[in-house]
Amino acid sequence: MNASAGRRVWLIIAGLAVIALAALAAVKFLAPASNVDSGLRLVREEPSRFDTVVVYDRQGERCMSFGAMDTTGRQTCFRLAEPDTMVFEYTRMMAGALLAQPAPERILIIGLGGGTLPTALARIVPGAVIDSVEIDPAVVKVAQRYFGYEPGPRQRVFVQDGREFVERAHREGATYDMVMLDAFDIDYIPAHLLTVEFMEQVKGILSSRGVLVANSFAQSQMYDRESATYAAVFGPFFNLRGRMDGNRVIVAVPSGLPSQEVLEQNARILAGPLADFGIDVAAELERYRGVQDWPDEAKPLRD
Numbered sequence: 001m002n003a004s005a006g007r008r009v010w011l012i013i014a015g016l017a018v019i020a021l022a023a024l025a026a027v028k029f030l031a032p033a034s035n036v037d038s039g040l041r042l043v044r045e046e047p048s049r050f051d052t053v054v055v056y057d058r059q060g061e062r063c064m065s066f067g068a069m070d071t072t073g074r075q076t077c078f079r080l081a082e083p084d085t086m087v088f089e090y091t092r093m094m095a096g097a098l099l100a101q102p103a104p105e106r107i108l109i110i111g112l113g114g115g116t117l118p119t120a121l122a123r124i125v126p127g128a129v130i131d132s133v134e135i136d137p138a139v140v141k142v143a144q145r146y147f148g149y150e151p152g153p154r155q156r157v158f159v160q161d162g163r164e165f166v167e168r169a170h171r172e173g174a175t176y177d178m179v180m181l182d183a184f185d186i187d188y189i190p191a192h193l194l195t196v197e198f199m200e201q202v203k204g205i206l207s208s209r210g211v212l213v214a215n216s217f218a219q220s221q222m223y224d225r226e227s228a229t230y231a232a233v234f235g236p237f238f239n240l241r242g243r244m245d246g247n248r249v250i251v252a253v254p255s256g257l258p259s260q261e262v263l264e265q266n267a268r269i270l271a272g273p274l275a276d277f278g279i280d281v282a283a284e285l286e287r288y289r290g291v292q293d294w295p296d297e298a299k300p301l302r303d
Contacts, residue, residue, distance in 0.1 A: 040069050044146060048138035050185070055146045061087060064114050064142060066185070075184065076114035076147065083148060084120075085278035090215050090247035091116050093240045094180060095124070095277065096284035097251045100238070100258055101211040102266040104128055104177035108169075108205070110162035110193070111183030112139055115149025122155050124273045131176075132157045133165045135183075163192050166201045175207040181214040189216065194226060197303045199233040203254060211253050212237075218248040224298035231292075232300040240287040251288075263288055 039059055046053040051066040063077040077087040086092045094117060098104075105128055109118055112134035121130055134140050137159045143149035151157045158165060162183050169176075179202055183193055192198060202212060212234060216226060218241055230237055234252035241248050258266075267281040274281055 042069060044142065046138045046142050048136055050136050050138075053136070053138045053142050055142055062146065064139075064147070076116055078114065078116065078147065082278075084276060086116060086120070088116075088247075089242045089244045090249060091120075092277075092279045093242065093247070093249040093284065093287065094182065094213055094215060095120055095274065095279055096240075096281070096287070097178070097180075097211060097213040097249065098124065098270055098274070099263050099266045099281070099284060099288070100251050100253055101178055101209065102270055104211070106176045106207075107131070107178045107180065108166075108176040109133070109180045109182060110166070111181070112143055112149070112157065113182065114147035115143040116147075117180065117182065118155060119149055120277050123276070124270070129154050130156065133160055133162050135159070135161050162190075163198055163201070166198070166205060170201050170204045175205055176210060177207050178211050178213060179206060181212070184215075188220070188222075191301075192303070194222070194229065195301045195303050196229055196232055199229060203233055206254060209255060211251060214250040214252075216248050216250060218242060218246050222301075224294040225301050227292075227294040228298035229300040236290050236292075238288050238290050239293065240284075240289075257290060260288075 041057045042054070043057055043062070044055040046055070054065050054067065054069055056063055056065075056069045057080070060081060061077045061079055064075045065073055066075060079085055079087060086095065104125060107118075107121060107125075107128050107130045109130065109132045112118070112132045115132070118130045118132050121128065132155075134157060140157055140159060144151070162181075181193065181202070183190060206212065214230070217223070220226075227239075230250050230252060234254055236257060237250050237252035238257065239248060239250060263285060267285050271281045274284075
């Protein structure tokens with residue numbers, strides 16, 4: 001082989017190497033970086049008439065989101081190695097509402113997610129009957145198959161719109177010692193679950209010692225009007241603020257907010273059962289403040 005031919009062969013080999021490297025770079029560029037870098041693993045995409053229910057594992061946690069594997073808009077998560085430990089601060093705050101009502105016999109939860117709250121409450125207050133209402137049958141299916149949610153005689157689930165369920169319960173004279181509002185779609189709380197008219201129906205199904213517990217955002221354009229809505233229907237309420245998740249939890253007691261002494265007494269009783277789920281009662285007790293932080297002129301939301 002002469003020098004000219006050898007040079008041509010070398011150029012061909014070099015060209016092929018460049019093409020191969022470019023192809024590899026393109027593959028790396030096209031791969032979803034978040035999936036590769038953060039170890040996301042798709043477990044299930046459950047079809048739904050609302051939004052696809054997506055189940056995925058990430059860094060030792062199993063999570064649910066709507067529409068896509070979304071690490072910022074997660075509906076629920078649990079640790080695969082410690083399934084009882086509550087991952088989200090807001091679920092710890094909602095379960096911590098037992099400080100205001102430590103022995104509910106009937107609990108209603110609007111919004112199922114992965115079933116974190118009803119599953120935990122069934123163990124913390126084993127004598128309670130827990131009714132969960134979820135509008136999307138796909139969510140119920142996923143909660144049972146991938147998140148350990150198990151319906152039974154005292155752990156009942158109803159596939160229905162939350163407001164329709166509450167209105168029917170009100171007509172039939174049903175009452176609950178605790179009503180928990182935790183219904184979110186892909187964006188926020190559905191508008192028909194935020195109004196004075198709906199809250200009046202919720203108040204109507206609370207027992208004489210009933211407590212309302214509502215999950216919301218600590219910062220949103222609706223904050224002032226949401227707060228005014230709850231205050232208009234339930235009067236003064238505890239405004240529990242999250243330190244990490246950006247959530248707040250409203251705890252309202254129409255019969256009158258419990259005193260600090262009562263809260264502390266209930267905290268001592270519940271310290272052990274709540275600790276099983278990663279809930280520090282001392283930290284939860286510190287959240288119980290009833291200071292108004294919205295303007296008096298804020299208008300309640302209406303239908």
